[in-house]
Amino acid sequence: MLFAVALVVFVLFESLDSDAATVILSRTGSGDPNPEQLRALRTELGLDRPAPVRFVEWLLAFAQGDFGNSLISGRPVGDVLxxxxxxxxxxxxxxxxxxxxxxxxxxxxxxxxxxxxxxxxxxxxxxxxxxxxxxxxxxxxxxxxxxxxxxxxxxxxxxxxxxxxxxxxxxxxxxxxxxxxxxxxxxxxxxxxxxxxxxxxxxxxxxxxxxxxxxxxxxxxxxxxxxxxxxxxxxxxxxxxxxxxxxxxxxxxxGLSQEVLRAVEARDFPFVQSAAVLLAAVGIGIYLVADLLTLLVSPRARQIAMGERI
Structure with a gap:
């Protein structure tokens, strides 16, 4: 379920009409960024690589507890979260x-x-x-x-x-x-x-x-x-x-929501992706606890679960 959430968020994020490099250069006040500037900044931020490669790299790092760094501020995403x-x-x-x-x-x-x-x-x-x-x-x-x-x-x-x-x-x-x-x-x-x-x-x-x-x-x-x-x-x-x-x-x-909204506006992929998956994990965890509590307090639910297992 978490993998599905991560994949959907990534696909939606990739469908946006701009990226972090465009946002950063636009905020400098120098007008529309030229292609050379965009190309150089995308290379610096790692946005020039194919999307599947970036997703797999993020996924492997996330699984090891490394949420990456913000593309805008450069701070570790985990600290901000x-x-x-x-x-x-x-x-x-x-x-x-x-x-x-x-x-x-x-x-x-x-x-x-x-x-x-x-x-x-x-x-x-x-x-x-x-x-x-x-x-x-x-x-x-x-x-x-x-x-x-x-x-x-x-x-x-x-x-x-x-x-x-x-x-x-x-x-x-x-x-x-x-x-x-x-x-x-x-x-x-x-x-x-x-x-x-x-x-x-x-x-x-x-x-x-x-x-x-x-x-x-x-x-x-x-x-x-x-x-x-x-x-x-x-x-x-x-x-x-x-x-x-x-x-x-x-x-x-x-709270966290304001920071997530700013990250979406700034096209800060590592922050948005990590925050979305963590929030999904919280929701899944709550439903898991609810399932366990149902088995704990309901003898009929325990009998049904044991019967299906058998």
Whole structure:
């Protein structure tokens, strides 16, 4: 899967109408670069070699942990990624830490009372939030909370080298925007699974035996509903990869996405290629963890897996 991602990104990058040499010479302000200058700079940057050769060289180096050097700044790609990724990871972890318990709690509450006023309020609210792009909520949050009420900063700027924890208030609006954009789908999935479990003969029999309340929810309903909702939750966490990119751009948050956008604009192949594959690896890793958790909490899933293996 990672090889397929790397190949697709490389092919798309090669289809662009210019390369790093053209961008560098254009930024010097000397007008359109002449063919001799382009040829010399492409040779210096290694862009004169055939595309398959450059891809294989990058792939072999990447497999050994060498992400190469930026074609624009000359800095090691790994150093730039590490510095920027820390801020993005902080934003994603805080959001995921709030997203998962909130989605589970709201979904279980709505599903346990399917058809009630509580269920209708949660379901309608989730559907309405899911129908609006997250950046719209971001703009509204900036307009109301920042510009009108002046409670929080409108942009999440940081001094160079500073940690996001030196100004934790800059995380509030980005995290809120991500939660509004990503929580509705897993809430609806957990709600649907919980309602299905509550209506099952197994649960009906338990309730006839006098078991109810929190004991019923925590011991019998929640494990079955949550095990079937692990992959929707994993999908929401993976959605943070794309959601963080939008939010970082909207709030000028100093994360990885801004650096990737600059690298695409500058045609910085080693940086874009390495960042794309690493982000894909994170997404694949999250789904792998979801598969393992499903096997851990679901005896039926384990039986199916063992049966297929046999």
């Amino acid at each position: 590490l510095g920027r990724a820390a801020n993005s990871v902080t934003l994603a972890l805080i959001t995921a830490g709030l997203l998962i318990p909130a989605a589970l709690a709201l979904g279980l509450l709505a599903g346990a009372r399917a058809g009630s006023r509580t269920d209708r309020v949660i379901s309608v609210g989730a559907l309405a939030a899911e129908s609006v792009p997250s950046f719209v909520f971001g703009v509204l949050l900036v307009a109301t909370v920042s510009l009108s009420l002046r409670l929080l900063p409108a942009v999440s700027l940081l001094p160079t080298g500073a940690s996001v924890w030196s100004r934790p208030e800059i995380l509030v609006l980005p995290v809120t925007c991500l939660l509004i954009g990503l929580a509705p789908h897993p809430v609806r999935m957990v709600r649907a699974q919980t309602a299905e479990v509550m209506a099952s003969p197994y649960i009906q029999t338990i309730r006839l035996n006098g078991i109810g309340g929190m004991r019923l929810m925590l011991r019998h309903v929640a494990p079955n509903a949550v095990s079937a909702s692990i992959h929707p939750l994993a999908g929401a966490v993976v959605g943070l990869i794309g959601g963080v990119a939008v939010v970082e751009t909207l709030f000028s948050y100093p």
